[in-house]
Amino acid sequence: MSTTWLWYATRGAGMVSLLLLTAVTVLGVLSVARFEAAGWPRFVTTGFHRNLSLLAIGFLSLHIVTAVVDPYTNLGWAAAVVPFASNYRTFWLGLGTVAFELLLAVLLTSLLRGFIGRRAWRAVHWLGYAAWPIAVVHGFGTGTDPWSAWALLLTATCAVAVGWAIVTRVNLPGSDRLSGARARFRESVTRTRDGTWP
Ligand code: HEM
Numbered sequence: 341m342s343t344t345w346l347w348y349a350t351r352g353a354g355m356v357s358l359l360l361l362t363a364v365t366v367l368g369v370l371s372v373a374r375f376e377a378a379g380w381p382r383f384v385t386t387g388f389h390r391n392l393s394l395l396a397i398g399f400l401s402l403h404i405v406t407a408v409v410d411p412y413t414n415l416g417w418a419a420a421v422v423p424f425a426s427n428y429r430t431f432w433l434g435l436g437t438v439a440f441e442l443l444l445a446v447l448l449t450s451l452l453r454g455f456i457g458r459r460a461w462r463a464v465h466w467l468g469y470a471a472w473p474i475a476v477v478h479g480f481g482t483g484t485d486p487w488s489a490w491a492l493l494l495t496a497t498c499a500v501a502v503g504w505a506i507v508t509r510v511n512l513p514g515s516d517r518l519s520g521a522r523a524r525f526r527e528s529v530t531r532t533r534d535g536t537w538p
Pocket residue numbers: 347350351352354355357358361400403404407408413415419420421433435436437438439440443471475476478479480482483484485486491
């Protein structure tokens with residue numbers, strides 16, 4: 341029986357995963373920026389961010405399973421969890437495994453956020469930014485025709501979106517949005533004690 345469909349499924353699911361990962365990254369930054377607009381309340385961004393990340397993990401699982409069971413590549417199941425364990429395009433495939441594991445860490449810590457605390461959750465969440473370029477390099481190194489016009493266009497569009505997200509994130513004010521108000525309050529209390537104000 342021909343296994344060409346497995347090859348198409350691997351490629352299709354890989355590309356969809358990259359698009360979803362891009363959307364998840366952009367939505368994550370919009371959530372931190374507390375973006376809202378007419379007809380788009382803040383909770384919609386957060387909801388999309390969460391649900392699309394689960395969808396991305398679903399497509400990634402499909403991408404990995406179809407890649408592993410494809411007899412042409414003969415990856416072996418170890419390649420799905422142990423980076424650089426496969427004989428097939430060892431380095432490029434290993435990068436895919438690394439990206440997948442980083443995303444799994446982000447997912448698991450998000451599910452366990454109530455137990456591990458916000459600080460640890462946040463530290464691991466930064467890994468999501470690292471997973472994206474690693475996955476792109478994996479796609480270029482492993483994909484059948486990543487330099488074709490359609491693949492380049494999709495990847496370039498994703499790169500612009502993620503680049504915008506990173507620049508926006510870096511330029512956001514600190515995460516403690518009440519720090520200004522708190523400092524002003526502290527100052528006014530001090531002045532009152534000194535008897536200089538009001
Ligand atoms: C975040 C994780 C990953 C992402 C976003 C991702 C995405 C992609 C993309 C975009 C391609 C190029 C498709 C094409 O142009 O043909 C690709 C190729 C491929 N990926 Fe992944 N991948 C990831 C992880 C993995 C893992 C863990 C494995 C296997 C253990 C894997 C196996 C493959 C294989 C075998 C190909 C080559 C398909 C072909 O022959 O064209 N990927 N991946």
